[in-house]
Amino acid sequence: SVEVINQDWRTFTYDWAIWPPVRYLPHTIDYNNQRLCSPFGKQQVDGWKLRHFLGTNRDGRDVLSGLVHGTRISLTIGLVAMGISGFIGTILGALAGFYGDNRWQLSTLGIVLGLIGLVLGFFYGFQVRSYVLTDALAAGAGGFLWQLFLSVLIMAGVTTLMVQLARPLKRVPVLGKLRNVWVDILISRAIEITSTIPNILLIITVMALVEKKSVYFVMIILGLLGWTGVARFMRAEMLRTRSMAYIEAARSMGYREMRILFKHAVPNSLTSVLVVFTFGVAGAIVAEAALSFLGIGVPDNVVTWGGLLGDARSSISAWWLSVFPGLAVFLTVTAFNLVGEGLRDVLDPRLRHE
Numbered sequence: 001s002v003e004v005i006n007q008d009w010r011t012f013t014y015d016w017a018i019w020p021p022v023r024y025l026p027h028t029i030d031y032n033n034q035r036l037c038s039p040f041g042k043q044q045v046d047g048w049k050l051r052h053f054l055g056t057n058r059d060g061r062d063v064l065s066g067l068v069h070g071t072r073i074s075l076t077i078g079l080v081a082m083g084i085s086g087f088i089g090t091i092l093g094a095l096a097g098f099y100g101d102n103r104w105q106l107s108t109l110g111i112v113l114g115l116i117g118l119v120l121g122f123f124y125g126f127q128v129r130s131y132v133l134t135d136a137l138a139a140g141a142g143g144f145l146w147q148l149f150l151s152v153l154i155m156a157g158v159t160t161l162m163v164q165l166a167r168p169l170k171r172v173p174v175l176g177k178l179r180n181v182w183v184d185i186l187i188s189r190a191i192e193i194t195s196t197i198p199n200i201l202l203i204i205t206v207m208a209l210v211e212k213k214s215v216y217f218v219m220i221i222l223g224l225l226g227w228t229g230v231a232r233f234m235r236a237e238m239l240r241t242r243s244m245a246y247i248e249a250a251r252s253m254g255y256r257e258m259r260i261l262f263k264h265a266v267p268n269s270l271t272s273v274l275v276v277f278t279f280g281v282a283g284a285i286v287a288e289a290a291l292s293f294l295g296i297g298v299p300d301n302v303v304t305w306g307g308l309l310g311d312a313r314s315s316i317s318a319w320w321l322s323v324f325p326g327l328a329v330f331l332t333v334t335a336f337n338l339v340g341e342g343l344r345d346v347l348d349p350r351l352r353h354e
Helices: 063-099 108-127 130-139 141-164 183-195 199-209 215-225 227-241 245-252 257-265 270-294 305-314 320-347
Strands: 105-107 178-180
Touching: 063 183, 063 215, 063 227, 063 257, 063 270, 063 305, 063 320, 105 108, 108 130, 108 141, 130 141, 141 215, 183 227, 199 215, 199 270, 215 227, 215 270, 227 270, 245 257, 270 305, 270 320, 305 320
Parallel strands: none
Antiparallel strands: 105 178
16 A cells, blocks of 8 residues: 555564665655765765665755666656657658659549548547547546547548548549659658657647646657658668569569558568667657756656756756766667667678678
8 A cells, every 4th residue: 555655664673674775765755864965975874785875865865766766767768759759650661662752643533532531531630629639638648649549540531531432433534543642752741840840849838738747748749759760761771672572573473562561561671770769769868868857748756867967956066966867878878879889780781791
């Protein structure tokens, strides 16, 4: 229960116990070692096992415990945000590179109805459900993500339905004439527009609209804004893959283009995307640390590396509040960058044969 969790276990009577190396929770306040206790200074503790090995902040909270618990938050934000970015970027980049501007053809009526379907889908998916999305945004990240998914699903369903309505009329000479769909141009312009949006400014705007902060909002926003790098890389890989011999063999066997794309082309291009994924995780961790440093995004009761760095702003003399969290961010980002470079050296055939 909550009462038991919040109790000080050191005051309990017990026969024996196995204690963790750090015997403090990130929110535990040590009233005997408040006011910026140095890790190498004198501490009022009963034995060296109860020392604050990396010191305390102004409130008497253990810095090492905050670093340990902040690792989970930072890595979760980095991995989940890049998971969202990787999914969106892989799909859009694959479509742009595989189809280009002349490989996907629709009838004239199909294009017209598709554009009408996009407008109607946006109206019914987002405009009509604007109050639902606003209420979900204020309630929490989970509900908002679900409602956003439903809106996107409604928009895609209406668009697909309108395109399918053109099939019975495709035999009409004027209406059934095939025309190229500029998939590459549209997705490339979407990448350029999204790349110009400042992430921090958008997060500040979104957080001003919600009643309570949430780590999940930071994950979603970073994920929705970070897909452009994956999409560019996937597009470049797909431009190379679509002319490979096994793709041409699949076409000669009569397979549909969509099946060739997702069953043959995309799986053989994902290994290179892992390199971008590792670099993206490092970037998301740095972005989360910057937002937490500014006090934006994550709740105040969630301990993060950026939040620990933020405590150093009002205590310049407390060097341990900036050195140890900054070192944790530096080592983690460096580790992910080294992993990304290693994967690039292993997976890139041009570097492998040098």
